[in-house]
Amino acid sequence: MSASSGPAATTQPAERQQWSGQIGFIISAIGSAVGLGNIWRFPGVAYENGGGAFMIPYLIALLTAGIPILLLDYAIGHRFRGSAPLAFRRLKKWLESLGWFQVMICVFIAIYYAVILAWAASFFVFSFGQKWGDDPSSFFYGDYLHLADTAGFSSDYISGIVIPLAAIWVLTIAVLALGVAKGLEKANIIFIPLLVVAFGALVVRAVTLEGAADGLNALFTPDWSKITDASVWIAAYSQIFFSLSIAFGIMVTYSSYRRRRSNQTTPGLVVGFANSSFELLAGIGVFSILGFMAHEQGIAVSELSGLKGTSLAFITFPKAISQMPSAAWLFGALFFASLFLAGFTSLISIVEVVSAGFQDKFGWSYRKAAVSIGVVLGIISVALFSSATGLYTLDVMDNWANNFCVVLSAIVMSIAVVWVLRRGRELAFHLSSLSTFKVKTTWLALIGVVAPVMLLYMFVQTVYSLVTEGYDPAYDAWFEGLFGWGTVVACVVGAAVMTALRWKHDPDRFEPWPPYAAPPARLTAGK
Amino acid sequence: MNGEAIFYMLVSMVVIWGALIASAVFLAVKPEVAKWPAGAPADGESQPLD
Numbered sequence: 001m002s003a004s005s006g007p008a009a010t011t012q013p014a015e016r017q018q019w020s021g022q023i024g025f026i027i028s029a030i031g032s033a034v035g036l037g038n039i040w041r042f043p044g045v046a047y048e049n050g051g052g053a054f055m056i057p058y059l060i061a062l063l064t065a066g067i068p069i070l071l072l073d074y075a076i077g078h079r080f081r082g083s084a085p086l087a088f089r090r091l092k093k094w095l096e097s098l099g100w101f102q103v104m105i106c107v108f109i110a111i112y113y114a115v116i117l118a119w120a121a122s123f124f125v126f127s128f129g130q131k132w133g134d135d136p137s138s139f140f141y142g143d144y145l146h147l148a149d150t151a152g153f154s155s156d157y158i159s160g161i162v163i164p165l166a167a168i169w170v171l172t173i174a175v176l177a178l179g180v181a182k183g184l185e186k187a188n189i190i191f192i193p194l195l196v197v198a199f200g201a202l203v204v205r206a207v208t209l210e211g212a213a214d215g216l217n218a219l220f221t222p223d224w225s226k227i228t229d230a231s232v233w234i235a236a237y238s239q240i241f242f243s244l245s246i247a248f249g250i251m252v253t254y255s256s257y258r259r260r261r262s263n264q265t266t267p268g269l270v271v272g273f274a275n276s277s278f279e280l281l282a283g284i285g286v287f288s289i290l291g292f293m294a295h296e297q298g299i300a301v302s303e304l305s306g307l308k309g310t311s312l313a314f315i316t317f318p319k320a321i322s323q324m325p326s327a328a329w330l331f332g333a334l335f336f337a338s339l340f341l342a343g344f345t346s347l348i349s350i351v352e353v354v355s356a357g358f359q360d361k362f363g364w365s366y367r368k369a370a371v372s373i374g375v376v377l378g379i380i381s382v383a384l385f386s387s388a389t390g391l392y393t394l395d396v397m398d399n400w401a402n403n404f405c406v407v408l409s410a411i412v413m414s415i416a417v418v419w420v421l422r423r424g425r426e427l428a429f430h431l432s433s434l435s436t437f438k439v440k441t442t443w444l445a446l447i448g449v450v451a452p453v454m455l456l457y458m459f460v461q462t463v464y465s466l467v468t469e470g471y472d473p474a475y476d477a478w479f480e481g482l483f484g485w486g487t488v489v490a491c492v493v494g495a496a497v498m499t500a501l502r503w504k505h506d507p508d509r510f511e512p513w514p515p516y517a518a519p520p521a522r523l524t525a526g527k
Numbered sequence: 528m529n530g531e532a533i534f535y536m537l538v539s540m541v542v543i544w545g546a547l548i549a550s551a552v553f554l555a556v557k558p559e560v561a562k563w564p565a566g567a568p569a570d571g572e573s574q575p576l577d
Contacts, residue, residue: 022558052535059542213528220532220539261563266554273547280543284536433564436557514564 013363013505016081017180019257024185026267029254031188031345032245033275034195036116036313039342042239042279043286044308047219049235050226057227057236058276065454066240067272068446069410071439072417073251074264075427078434079512081256083356084249085498089507092421099357100495102249102409106353107494108401108487109248110377112394113347114172115385118165119144119314120339127321127332136318141391151392151479161386168344169378175348176355176370180257184352188345195341202334203281206288209324215291218301219283234461237454242402244275245346247410249353256356260513265435286312293320310391313339351377363504392475393483399471400484405491407459411452418448426516433514 019025046054080087085099122144126132132139141147146158175183206212226232245251255264287301293316294301306316321332354377355369364372384393418424424444432438471480528536 022554052532052539055535055539055542216536217529217532220536221529222531222535260567261559263554263559266550266557269550270547270554273543273550276543277547280539434560436553436560511568513566513568515566 020181028188029271030274032349035346038279039282043283049232050223052220052222057233061236061240065451069246074255077252077255079430083360084252086360097495097499100498103357104491104494105248105405106350110350111381117343121164124336132318136315140314146388148388154388156388173374177367199338203285206285209292211292211295212288215287219287253356265437296323396483400487403462414452
């Protein structure tokens with residue numbers, strides 16, 4: 001007999017925490033969705049994949065996969081009222097392991113995501129004197145990261161990273177220890193408007209810079225030849241998918257904190273469109289600055305390098321900031337503050353998934369879960385990512401956690417719910433019974449066919465490429481094996497171990513509301 | 528900026544930001560269903576737009 005099916009405890013779990021209201025939930029969900037990827041990934045992806053023409057596959061991806069899977073997450077979390085492991089278990093006992101797989105993904109993402117916030121916090125301070133000088137690349141890799149020549153293990157810990165990283169974990173623990181309404185919600189209600197103001201001010205300044213028009217021309221002039229390229233469509237689906245914080249437990253957990261009687265779908269539309277709206281704003285801001293930078297250097301925007309990811313944020317942007325005609329420090333401070341705020345509101349949502357899983361499984365209070373999990377993750381995060389090889393470890397772990405584990409999780413979730421268990425109609429009923437915007441058969445087709453097909457294509461392509469070519473020739477095979485494939489193995493093993501452990505409170509004493517009467521033909525399907 | 532880029536930038540802004548505004552207005556006008564399903568559990572009180 002497995003421990004998880006052992007005698008159930010008789011004590012009742014503590015009452016589930018709740019958001020103070022609908023707006024608190026919506027802002028927190030937007031805070032989770034809007035993250036680093038909105039600022040440093042979307043503009044570069046759009047530029048590389050057809051500019052203005054990219055917006056067509058992007059919008060189609062948003063409507064056919066992004067928002068439908070977001071609503072699937074909402075439906076599961078809200079109907080089964082639990083963290084990812086609890087909600088999936090209540091959906092079907094064996095699906096608990098998928099919930100823990102999602103929790104494990106969050107463990108890995110949290111430990112490396114936090115270090116990027118530590119860099120952003122450091123660069124916020126550096127902005128005031130443009131400490132990176134004339135060569136931001138040498139400063140970032142050399143003076144700041146002390147980056148080792150080769151990937152591996154290093155005991156060379158960088159105090160300039162250890163201190164802000166530890167501070168970020170303390171802040172994360174403090175927010176989560178205050179609970180959902182007083183911690184998560186309050187933090188988002190303060191930070192998200194601040195982010196909009198800071199980034200809005202940055203964009204206003206950016207579009208008035210000399211050369212900004214060249215950048216916007218580069219971003220928005222459509223290249224229609226790209227629209228028939230399958231890789232552009234995959235890029236659009238990937239961008240939407242990774243940007244919306246879907247399929248790794250966040251939205252399941254967040255929606256489980258909503259009251260029973262609460263509108264589900266319309267807030268989902270608001271969150272989905274708000275995330276894309278911020279991405280568009282980021283595209284306008286980032287490419288205005290790139291246009292300015294190209295103008296200053298007397299080159300075309302297409303000749304610039306480092307248009308995505310860490311190199312965009314920590315090398316290209318500092319270079320542009322140094323070239324600002326006036327108030328360069330303010331511009332730098334606004335950019336890195338925006339990066340930090342966007343990332344922090346996402347980080348707390350990621351760690352909350354882990355915390356909520358442990359609260360539900362072991363009956364821990366939210367304070368105990370926040371402190372215990374925050375301290376453990378913080379120590380691992382500092383140990384792995386604040387040394388001279390931290391950037392390499394981050395790069396490899398990020399690739400496998402996102403491109404492999406999250407995509408796999410989404411595929412399993414949609415296929416299990418729609419095809420194996422045939423519970424899609426129940427979830428559609430749940431959403432429609434409680435919402436002003438009803439979902440019908442089209443939603444089922446999107447989550448059951450369109451989204452899994454696109455995700456499966458992405459997944460097969462990723463796995464084939466990783467197996468045949470590896471990720472990056474700069475890394476040794478053992479390094480990619482340990483931190484890449486090792487991440488996948490750890491997620492699977494961790495999920496299996498956690499599933500096998502006994503629940504503090506009987507997770508199956510639960511009746512979903514509103515009650516669903518399955519059509520006669522489907523009464524036994526998937527039961 | 529060239530005319531084509533301006534056009535596609537404006538279209539993107541109108542479509543995406545317009546969709547955000549439309550969904551937010553829809554939520555404000557109809558924050559919840561007219562009639563909830565019967566028999567909500569104890570924690571089932573309504574949560575109107577606040």
